[in-house]
Amino acid sequence: MSVAEVILDSSLEKTLDYTVPDHWNEVEVGMRVEVPLQGRTAKGTILALKKTSSFSHLKSLQKILGDAPLVSQDLFTLATWISKYYSAPLSKVLKVILPPAVRDEGKKHKMVCFVKSIVSKNTLRKLCEELRSSHPAQAQVLDVFLFSPKGVFLSEILEKAGVSQSPIKTLCKKQILRMEEVQVDRSPIFSHEFFPTKPKTLNEEQQKAFDGIVSTTDQFQSHLLFGVTGSGKTEVYLQVIQHILKLGQGVIYLVPEIALTPQTIERFKGRFGEEQIAILHHRLSDGERFDAWHKIRKGEAKIVIGARSAIFSPICHLGLIIVDEEHENSFKQSEEAPKYHARDVAVMRAKLSSCPVILGTATPSIESYRNALQGKYFLHHLTSRADSAHLPQVTIIDMQIEFAKAKGFTLYSEKLLDGIKERISKGEQILLFLNRRGYHTSAQCPTCSHVEECPHCDLTLTYHRSEKILSCHLCDFKKPTPRNCPSCHADGPLKFKGAGTEMVERSLHALFPDIRTLRLDADTTRHKGSHERIFKQFRTGKADVLIGTQMIAKGLHFPTVTLVGVLGVDGSLNIPDFRASENVFQLLTQVSGRSGRGELLGEVFIQTHLPNHSTILHAANQDFEKFYAEEIETRKMFGFPPFVHLVKFSFAGEEAKKCEQMAKEFQRQLIVSMPKEAEIHPVIPCGYAKIKGKYRYQCLLKIERIQRILPLLQKMRFENKNRGNVRLSIDVDPLTTFY
Ligand SMILES: [Zn+2]
Ligand SMILES: [Zn+2]
Ligand SMILES: [Zn+2]
Missing domain, CATH: 3.30.70.600 (Ribosomal protein S10)
Structure with missing residues (x-):
């Protein structure tokens, strides 16, 4: 007799034993099955196969779903570890590893016809002219492709060209066009242009890091790639990946958020081509996710790029994991079980797969840096900016003094205003950072001091001027701004306080009437593709200033940004949390690092009421080691991680x-x-x-x-x-x- 131990998809925590029918061959661990459960049918995954069970009167498996195991042995081992370490039910862990879009094989998708051109644009243009008089219908079809070089849905061509299917079929026979069946909810049109790139010559430090990493390709080893902003970490990744691909192995590359890394993705596509890359992100439709997942499992995609859950990709012959910006908080799933940290899971997965893992960052997490100092991780330090760019000049500005000069609240110091004026006149670009969105961050009654709060949350409501509403940033509750106090009904308007990004944008226009601004925060990026659109507009010089929350601090490369203004971070320093200083140090370093990445020298102004706070001083000096030395002492003294x-x-x-x-x-x-x-x-x-x-x-x-x-x-x-x-x-x- 053969017994299968099955973990059900439902939240039932214990596993159940079922007998495997005698005539079934090729039952494997990781296969999806249907089993009888209290008179109905339930779905689950085979966790183990054994000879006997401690239970009697076992029921039998009903049906095998699909033809191969969906979860490989190493992912099962990883899932079990996560379940134990993060104290989460195994069924919930498996739900993350095997998303709903993937677990139900044989999903039916509506198919539609998509037509691509398989000749160059020039050939297309020539053919168009040649066919114009002899075969006008074919020429009309090709006209459509001149405007949509990536391809068009069949239905669209018929409509646009006003032709029947026959000229299209002829063009397919002539090997000019190709018709493909695609699933209707998947977008075959790739959103970015990319240009092929060749490996760059590594500088001495990059070369040392590269050599150190590739010397460990056949074993488990963690590497901390600690490189200042703009030091060319990505080039090191790309060349190590090249090396791994040559060994016939696959790579997982984790980023904090896909939408914030369009430039990196372009570089990957430029180096390795689009075919062998799978990109996973939370905005994929079920169909797209299903496709990507199977492309990975079949070994067609050898490089997976994705946010934290991409660490569970079923990649074949895993040879390398890279966690870029390893210090980022978004690698931790904090909202629901399993509350795993993708960086730590990455290290565990690399261990199980006996392959190296690279943790890359300009501001290592305290945990990772300590591991490196203790020799658990190999430390590779990139201390200079690539392409001879220099680190920016950072100046701390005491806002106490600025308030005195302005005789009251002001968003901008004199120096920052002068700096903005100068950049605009020179045609250079500016980033302004403020970690609060909305217009005003609170609304208070001047008579009774009542503060408008969310009825559902412990948070004051933020005033959004463009929509004239008060909204809660925790639950999205919205209400119109009341004319007078809802509590004491005193006459007169509420008093607004605290500045957000929306106010920064408005006030800039008041100060510089001709200024062109873009804003990047949760309010301007609600729609799919809006991040990319804003980045692109800014990069192509459509604006002088990009205003934003921490979204603008991430690894973006804008060569003509020469001024970064940090309007305020004091609030984040005052949060009573053991990681507050670490978070602020990272944020300041990251946002400062956006300045002066091209030929031009960059400048950074940090406005603060705490000009002598050591975290701000160390960040301004871009001195991670000093910051670390101080922070690790504090953690030790008060008993916080990494000591406990x-x-x-x-x-x-x-x-x-x-x-x-x-x-x-x-x-x-x-x-x-x-x-x-x-x-x-x-x-x-x-x-x-x-x-x-x-x-x-x-x-x-x-x-x-x-x-x-x-x-x-x-x-x-x-x-x-x-x-x-x-x-x-x-x-x-x-x-x-x-x-
Ligand atoms: Zn808002
Ligand atoms: Zn009142
Ligand atoms: Zn709320």
Whole structure:
């Protein structure tokens, strides 16, 4: 007898045993199956095959879905590790590894005809002229392709050219056009132009890094590629990838967010061609995801580029993982289980696959840098900018003094205004950074001091001037701006305070009537493709200034930006969180790094009320080592990562009292059952004490050896889930202890 241990797709936590019918051949671990469950049929995945079961009266598997395992053995091992380490149900981990679009094979898609030209544009033009008098219908068809070189849907040609199908078929026979069946929800039109590029000559430091990395291609080894902004990390990646491809192996390349990395993707396509690259991002339709996933599994795509969940790509013969901008917080899934960190999962996956992993960054996370200093990771340091560009000049501006000069609040220091004026006259570009969107960040009644807050969240409402509304940035609640105070009904308008990016944009136009601005924040990028559009407009000189939130801090390369103004980061420094300084240091370094990346020297102004804050000083001096030396001491003194592991238990429920009670009860359980070396903190409300109508409490646990308590965590989570409508969630290695 053969027994299959099956994990069901439903949230049921334990696995179930089923017998494999005798005549079934080729049943493998990782295959998708249908099984009987309490009189109905359920779907699941085979977790293991064994000879016997500890249960009697087993039912039999009903049906195998698909013809091959969807989850490979190494991904199963990884899933099991994630489930244990992050204290999450295995079924939820498998849901991330095998997204719904992929798990149900044989999905029917509506097919439509797509027509491509397979000759060059010049040939097309010549043919057009030749055919014009002899075969006018064919010429009309080719006209359409002169305007849409990437191809057109058949239905579109028929309409645009006003012809029947026969001239199109003739052109296909003549090998000028090609007709393909594509699925209707997939876009075969590639959005970016790209140009083939050749490997550049590496400088000495790049070469050393390259040599160091490729010397470990047949073993597990973590590499920290620590290169200042603009030092040419991407070129190192590209050449290492080239090397890996030659070995017949595949590569996973993780980025914080696909929409923010259009330039990198173009460089990849330029170097390796479009065919062997699969790009995964959250805006793919189900059909596109299905295609990409199978392209990867079949080995047609050898390079996967994607955000955090791309770490689970079923790539064949994995030979290298790259985590670019490894310090980025978006690699951590914080919202729902499994609350994994893709960088840490990447290191684990590389270990399971015996391949190297590169963590690249200009501002290493404290954890990674410590690992490098301790010799666990190989450290490769790129200290100079490639192409002889220089690091920018950074000046800190004390806004206390500027306020005094302006006799009140001002967004801009004199120096920054002069700088903007100068750049505009020279035709150079400017980035202005402010980490708050909207116009004003709060609205208060001058009579009774009532502040407009979200009815569902613990957050003040932001005023959006263009829409004349107040909106909540946590739950998207919106309401018209009240004419007078909703609390005391006093006459007169509310008083608005705090500046956001929308205000920056408006005020610039008031100061410089001819200025051309673009704004990049969550409000201007709600639609698919809007990031790319704004980047492109800015890069092609359609604006003098790009104003934005941290979206503009990411790895973009604008050669004519010579001035970066940081309008304010003080708020982020004041958050009571152990990672606040690290986050601000990274942000300042990243945003400063956008300046002076071309031939022209760059300048950066940091406006602050804390001009002597050491984090700001170190960032201004672009001195990571000093920052690290200071920060690591603080972490050690107060007992924070990387010296201990944190586990954050959060409780959310509609009734504040019940929620707090349950949290306190759980905390007492922790004190009783956890080993003595674990430090358990009291229950406190979360930084946002209420989100979307749910009250939130949390409790923190610190421990050095996390492995010791993992089984216990799993057990306590299982016993305490959904008690009295209060939801417990466990976050191992949380990014923040505040929110
Ligand atoms: Zn908003
Ligand atoms: Zn009032
Ligand atoms: Zn809200």
